Amino acid sequence: MTRVLVADDHDAVRTGLVMILGAADDIEVVGEAGDGATAVRRARDLRPDVVLMDVRMPGTDGIAATAELVRDDVCRVLVLTTFDLDEYVFAALRAGAAGFLLKSVDADALVDAVRGVAAGDGALAPGVTRRVIEAVAAGAPEPDLPSGLADLTGREREVFGLLGEGLSNAEIGGRLHLSEATVKTHVSRVLTKLDLRSRTQAAVRAARL
16 A cells, blocks of 8 residues: 655645545555645654655745655655746756646546555656656756766666666666665665765766766
8 A cells, every 4th residue: 555645735636636546446645745844744643655745835845845855755756836946847856856747637647656656666757758768868957967887886877877868766676687675775875975865866877878
């Protein structure tokens, strides 16, 4: 069962998200929050697998809340916003968000994204993915990603390269003939050695290299 906390300052939107996620047999909504500070506090108390985080909220915004939760390894964060702006996309990636979706996403895709993020994969809206790739190709500013590549083992470099292709843990496992658990261990080591906060950051870095 995937445990989720929903953070959004609009009651109607939050209620709708809770209903969508709660309809899935394998997802349990364990809490709600109307602002970033409450989201951080409740996440620390409830320890969900994923926080579905709005960006623009009163007080502590979703980006700052994401950075705090990821920095302290409280849970994974999937950012969901109405605003399709590059400044939000890259701010979310810098903060360590595991995914970035727009609120126009359909219910099935949202549920699948939550499942994927909980399993250790990333999730980016199609339009966002294209812009991230274009920005990387053009050498535009991206999240600060230190190298540290020399510290990776041969297998970790293989996993790192496949992250750059946008593959899930299961797909990487199939390509390298490894179990998903082993892939998750390699991904975790890659993130630690490269001082990255999410596999999405790793994918951007790998794509640039």
